[in-house]
Amino acid sequence: xxxxxxxxxxxxxxxxxxxxxxxxxxxxxxxxxxxxxxxxxxxxxxxxxxxxxxxxxxxxxxxxxxxxxxxxxxxxxxxxxxxxxxxxxxxxxxxxxxxxxx
Numbered sequence: 001x002x003x004x005x006x007x008x009x010x011x012x013x014x015x016x017x018x019x020x021x022x023x024x025x026x027x028x029x030x031x032x033x034x035x036x037x038x039x040x041x042x043x044x045x046x047x048x049x050x051x052x053x054x055x056x057x058x059x060x061x062x063x064x065x066x067x068x069x070x071x072x073x074x075x076x077x078x079x080x081x082x083x084x085x086x087x088x089x090x091x092x093x094x095x096x097x098x099x100x101x102x
Contacts, residue, residue: 003074003081014085021088027079029088030071033095040098041068047094057083059091 006014015021021029035041045061045068052058059072070091074081 003077003083005074005077005079006081011080014080018085018088018092020092021085024071028071028073029080029084030069031088031091033068033070033091035066035068035099038066041066044068044094044098047098048091051087051090051094055083055087057087059087 011023015023015029018029021031024030033041033044035044041063045063048059048061048070057072057074059070062069062071070088072084072087073079074084
């Protein structure tokens with residue numbers, strides 16, 4: 001699948017639809033997720049890792065006790081693509097499921 005880099009206007013529109021995600025360095029989106037406990041965050045990371053592996057598109061993940069940061073971009077496109085935002089929505093869905101499951 002060829003990934004096309006989004007224009008700044010397209011990125012702005014997608015960020016309006018994904019309000020919890022922030023643009024950084026003009027080619028990354030980042031979100032921080034807070035959990036009630038450490039293992040809840042680890043469960044989230046495992047789900048993110050599985051979805052990312054299935055898509056063959058891997059984010060940077062930082063685990064800081066109960067705070068998980070996810071940062072994503074498309075290396076081959078040298079910026080953001082639809083796939084980045086598609087995965088961001090999946091990660092948000094995982095967060096909502098885990099947040100209310102525990």
